[in-house]
Amino acid sequence: MKQINYKLLLFVFFVSSISFAQQKKITGTVTDDNGLPLPGVNIIVKNTSEGTQTDFDGNYSIAASSGAVLTYSYVGFETKELVVGNRNNINVSLLVSRATLEEVVVVGFGERARKSLSTSIATVEVDDIVNIATPTVSGALQGTVTGLQVNQNSGTPGAGFSVRIRGASSIQGSNEPLYVLDGVPLLNGTPGGGNFGGQDNDILSSLNFSDIESIQVLKDASATAIYGSRAANGVVLITTKRGKTGKLKVEINSYLGFQDAIERFDPAPLGESLRYADIAWDEAIGVPSGTGLFSTGGILGFNFLDASGLTTLDELYASDSDVNYVDEIYRSEAVVRQTDISLSGGSENARYFLQYSDFNQEGVIINQDFARRTLRLNVDFKASKSIDIDAGISISETDVSRINSDNNIFGALTTSLLEYPGLPLRDEFGELTRDNFLFSNPIQNALLESSDEVSLRYITNLGLRVKLLEGLSLYSKINLERLDFRQDRFFPAETAQGAGANGDAFTFQNLFTNWVSNTTLNYNKKFGDWGLTALAGFSFEGSDTNQTTINTQNFPEGFNQPANGSTLIQADNFNTERRLFSYLSRLGGSYQDKIFIEGTLRADASSVFGQGNQIGYFPAVSAAYIISEDFQSEAITNLKARVSWGQQGNQSGLGNFASRGLVGAVNVADVPGTSIVQVENPNLKWEITTQTNFGLDVSLFNKINLTYDYYIKNTTDLLLNRTFRNSTGFLAITDNIGSIENIGHEIGLSADIVRNDSFSWNSQVNLTFNKNEVTALVRDANGDFLPIDSGFASRVSVGQSLGSFFGLVFDGIYGPGDEIPAALQARGVSEGDVRYVDVNGDGNITPDDRQFIGDPNPELIGNFRNSITYKGFDLAANVQFELGKDIYNNSLAFAGPGSRTIFGKTREGISDYYTADNTDATQPRPREGSLQVFNAQDSSQYVEEGDYVRLKEVVLGYTFNTTLLGVKNTSLRIYVGGDNLLTFTDYSGLDPEVNTFGSDNVSRGTDFFTQGLNKTYKFGINLKF
Structure with missing residues (x-):
């Protein structure tokens, strides 16, 4: 018996030895698809309890047999399984999971699992846009999500963008969305005053896109209602990057580009221009050419600075000075460049993110430049198990150099085309000439006139989160934003605009201070099949504005500061304050994670309105049902229906005293006194936007995602001016009159056509159909609606789209x-x-x-985006298009057939x-x-189809994952690309996207010598280690 036990023991030991011999040590590194190490990746031997995690450098070590399967899993990435086989070293690259990225999204005052959303919220794929290297946040939003229309108003450096979510809902107020940065609303509007032409400054130009971690676009009323009266035009939530636990990570991004105008005007040669003028003047005046028609002191009195002073039209035919001022006004090469450097890292108790960025852009037209420098620091502290602190500070400085431009008769493009080309550009000494025909030498104008706009912006915030009980937390955040804007503008006497005043100087300074304090209680708890979420809190916002304007004329030679002018034209100072106090609440419930319902109520109290109308209540409700939870299908992996309803207010465009009666100082016969300058309107209240949304989300085979939304958006009680009879002594009063309706369809389609370790191809198509109609306006004494005219040929009229064209x-x-x-x-x-x-x-x-002759609002806006990766290569391309819109080309009225200039x-x-x-x-x-x-009256001869299809961006890159300068796990990406490389359009102007009047609500789709967009060729590097 003992012998048997001994032999059995030997057998067991032998088998165990063989089994142990099959185990071996497996080592390796886990990285992302950019080659950067991933700390904390879970690695498990499948069907066992054996496992480990990667360290800060992504390294791991585990014991496993040759036949074992290792499972690699990490939050936000696709899980991967590999057979060990004969390998002792296994390096793994994990792919980012698109589905997981969308599991949690930022919403107003919190986060939500995408699965539980019952509202219309779209996520911008920030990583794809970063690879394209776009310099501005507004530009980065173009073509990213349905329902969002973004147009660049002009090609001038620093020019603003027009951003609309689901159409325009206001006539006198703003139609721009509310921008919320790291949970705090930013100042809306533009800081500029007295800009050259009709372009606004871009309020988002001070933000660096490379700082951004995520962007969500809140579109329907239920998603935006938590922001109340600030959210009638939708909300864009911007979250900046923060540090992650791990060793120091360094990232350097830099690119260099060269820009040129997509199109330029093609001026007629001098001989053809003069023949045309000859016919026109001979018939008009009845004097044959060659008889002194254009001589000094003659019938027209024009002076072409001929040596004899008696130049006639016939002699001008022989002029050897056929100057193409259009070509002369452009730079031969405009450089754009940007460099970002970021540091991030930290421990479990303290994390940091620090980034500096330097961006510079030369304008394609001389004497135009834009520069931006930004610095951002975000830190997070874990004070205890229940207390977390976050803080952030950002500093940005922008400097814009401009000259007269869009929508300005003295603009660079206008004068370069309309000026008489028969005079030499330079005299015999090589100096720029100065003539007295239509304008001064356009090149001299551009070089001598100046407008320097400097913005210095600080944003600081401090947040405190306290976990009170299981599922219950308190979060409080304070934010201070300060924007100091200054514009110095000067026209010397040698320029066209300064000649009549012997020099003209203008200084405008605007100092904004805005502070916000938010405190909320959040509750999130599961009770079996039931779930409950709740939020309650309050918010306080205050803003102060201080504006100073000085305008002087008549300067001694060599001096250009306002104080040097001997004639004071304007000297104003303006101070104002605004306050908004709010209560906010949200209550949501779920059943079996397939049925969701949510209700929101916000109450805003505004200092803008008078007693009885200061408080507005803005409710919303939404519901969703995940139908696919009730059946099993390999094809339909997700099917969800959504519905929502809600209301928001709008007070933008109102002065702080719009509802109150005001008096002003007057001086009559040297006797000081006061008089009424504004009649009070105690009944003035909010514009109200009511929106209903129906949505459907579909996923097929976990590869194809379709989102569809249908919305009806009505705005009533529009804030408009009601005119008075002249006998009252007052012009108008602001009142609640009129309404606008927007109805639309949104279709978003995304497909992972191919997705494996070495090759991936994702395509996205976004389509938005929006129909805008004005449904009510001010009525006259007979009860008829009174139209509103604006711009060159724009009109607001009941039954028409906002800003439709009206003419012969x-x-x-x-x-x-x-x-x-x-x-x-x-x-x-x-x-x-x-x-x-x-x-x-x-x-x-x-x-x-006159009749309605065109509509500037497109019937369809969309884009087609593709992202392809193959091993180390990546290719991204985005095509943007707008169809079914018209453009009023007012440039033709001055430089086209039968136009108003000779x-x-x-x-x-x-x-x-x-x-x-x-x-x-x-x-x-x-x-x-x-x-x-x-012959040149406002008419349909200047209305053109504005449809276009544009290759907005294309970038090709290659990533090296290697050791560089002794630093392991280094990722180096090099790329080349371009912007606006191809545009397909029948529009005869410079660009079908631009808009002369900027973000103006009424005069949209107008082009009056507006500088077109630029095409850019660029190459750059991304270095991470």
Whole structure:
């Protein structure tokens, strides 16, 4: 028996020895798809309890047999399983899981699992945009999510963007969304005053996109209601990067680019321009050419600075100075560059993120530049198990150098095209000439005039989170924002705009201070199949504004400061304060993680309104049902229906005393006194936007995701001016009048076409259809709605889209044998002049014949984005498009066929004008005086289709994962790319995306010598270690 036990013991020992011999030590490193180490990755021998985690450098060690399967899992990444086999060293790269990234999203005053969302919230794929290297936050938002329309108003450096979420809902107020940075609302609006042309400053230009961790766009009323009266136009939540536990991580991003205008005006040669002018003036004045028509002291009195002073039109034909001022106004090469350096890391109790960025952009037109420097520090402390502290500070400085530009008759593009090209650019000494025809030398104007705009912005915040009980926490945050903006503008006497005043200087300074304090209680608890979430809190916002304006003229030579001007034109100082106190609450419930319902109520008390109307209540409710939880399907992995309803207010565009009666100081016959300057309106209240949303989310095979939303958005009690009779002595009063409706469909489609270790291809398509209609306005004494005119040909009218174009209907050119009404003949209209439709049939053309002739609001906006990776290569491309919109090309009224200027024609603008030998012409005959104005009236001849398809960005990169300069786990990415490389459009202007009047609500889609966008070629590096 003992012998048997001994043999059995030997057998067991032998088998155990063999088993132990099969175990071996496996080592390796786990990294992300950029080659950076991942600390804390869970590694388990499948079907056992054996496991380990990677250290701070992503390294690991585990014992496993050759036939074992190792499972690698990490939050936010796809789980991977590998057979050990004969390998002793296994390095693993984990792919980011798109589905997991969307599991938790930032919402107003908190976070939510995406699965539980019953509202319309879209997430911007920040990582994809970072790879494209975009310099601005506003520009980065273009084409990212449905329902969001972002247009760059101009190609001038630092020019603003127009951002709309689900259309425009206000006429006099702002239609820009509310921007919330790290949980705190930012100042909305633009700080500038007296800008050159119609472009606003971009309020987000002081933010560096590389600082941003995530962006969520809140679109429906239930998602935005927690922000109450600030959220009628939607909300953009921006969360900046914070440090993560681990060793110091360094990241350096830098790129260099070269820019040029997508399109330039093509001016007509001097000879063709003069022939055109010859015909126009000879017929208008009745004086044949060569008889002193243009001589000094002659009929027109123009001075071309000819040596003799008696230059005639015939002699000008022989001029050897055919200056192309358009080409001269552009730089031969405009450089753009940016460098970011960030440091991050920390322990479990303290983490940090520090980043510095330097961005510089030269304008494609001379004397235009933009520079931005930003510094951000975010820190997080764990004071105890139940207390967490977060703090942040950001400092940014922007410096914009500008010249006269968009929507300005003295603008660089305007003068370079309209100025007489027959004079030499420089004199015999090489100095720029100065002439007295239409404008001063455009190049001299651009070099001598100046506008320097400097913004210094500080944002600081401090947050405290206390875990009170299981599922219950208190969070309090305070934020201080300060923006100091200053603009110094000077026109020397040698420039066109400064000549009449012997120099003109303007200084504008605006100091904003904004502080916000939020305190909320959050509760989140599960009770079996039931879940409960609750939030209650209060918020206080205060803002102070101090504005100073000084304008002086008449300067001694060599001096350009306002104090040096001997004539004071304006000296103003303005101080104002605004306060907003709010209570906010949200209550949500769930059942079996498939049925969700949520209600929100916010009460805002504003200092803007009078007694009885200071408090507004803004409710919202939403619900969602995950239908796919009730059936099993390999194809349909998620199917969720959503519905929501809610209301928000809007007080933007109102002064702090809009509801109150005001008095001002007056001086009559040297006797000081006061008078009423504003009539009170104690009934003034909020604009109210009511929105209903129906949504559907579908996922197929865990690869294809479809999101559809249908919304109805009505805004009532619009804040508009109601005019008074002249006998009252007052012009108007702000009142609640009118309404606007937006109805739309949003379709978002994303597909992982291929996704494996070495190759991935993701495609996204976003489509937005929005229909805007004005449904009520101010009524006149007869009860009829009164339209509102703005810009060149824009009108707000009931039954039309906001800012539709209104003018005469162009009906071609009068040709031989065409009947011309007697009333028009009496005005001198003849063959070759423009024919307009006589709408009222009175035989004449008057303003009563005007009709709606175009709509600047696109029927469809969208984009098509692709991201492809293959081993170390990555390729990203984004195509942006807008369809079904019109543009009012007012540049044609000055430089096109039959336009209002005798010189300054484009080559195309006088390519086919009417003459006795060209009666089939498409362009009217050359005219001057009243008939020139007749042929160039606001009409449909200047309305063009504004559809376009644009290759917005394309970038190709390659990532090396290696050891660099002795530093292990280094990731180096190099890339080349371009912006706005291809544009397909039938629009004849410089660019179909720009908008002369910036973010103006009414005068949209207008182009008056607006600087087009730029195409950019760039290359850069991303270094991480």
